[in-house]
Amino acid sequence: MAAQKEGVERAFSLVKEYQVSLILALAGLAFIGVGLSAGKLFSNNSEPQFIAGEKSQTQATNNVQAEISDKININTATEKELDSLPGIGPVRAEKIIENRPYESIEDLLNKKVLGEATFENIKDKIATE
Known part of the structure; x- marks a missing residue:
């Protein structure tokens, strides 16, 4: 009986050693993983990286300028x-x-x-x- 008890204790001690090793490895x-993620986040690349769904301020400004430039300026347009x-x-x-001149487009009304x-x-x- 003592040999059996010793074998069981030895098996459990091996399992505990593996558990500790597994926990340390994980x-x-x-x-x-955290180090690699932080490295990518703070790396000094020449190109900025954007998270999906974000819009840069430059892109937003360019979109507004494009939208305005597509419109005809009633103060300067030719006939x-x-x-x-x-x-x-x-x-x-x-x-x-x-x-002319018009302060706002509503001035036409x-x-x-x-x-x-x-x-x-x-x-x-x-x-x-």
Whole structure:
């Protein structure tokens, strides 16, 4: 009986040694993983790295500038440029030019240069800056 008890105790002590080794190995791997992640995060690459879903300030600014540049500036546009807008012919284009300057696109309504329906058709295509 004593030999059996000694064998069981020895088996459990080996299991405990393996458990300790396994725990230490896993802790070491976790530590290495954290180190690698931090290294990638703080590495000095020439190209910035962005997390998916983020937009850089430069990209956002460029998008806004592109959106504005696609619009026709009613304070500086030529008659031909204004005539290219839906519902604006040469007569209305000339009227827009005669009533300049405009502080906002709503001034086209305030100065009675355009009616509500025409304004609604072009408001997303015009700007004052």
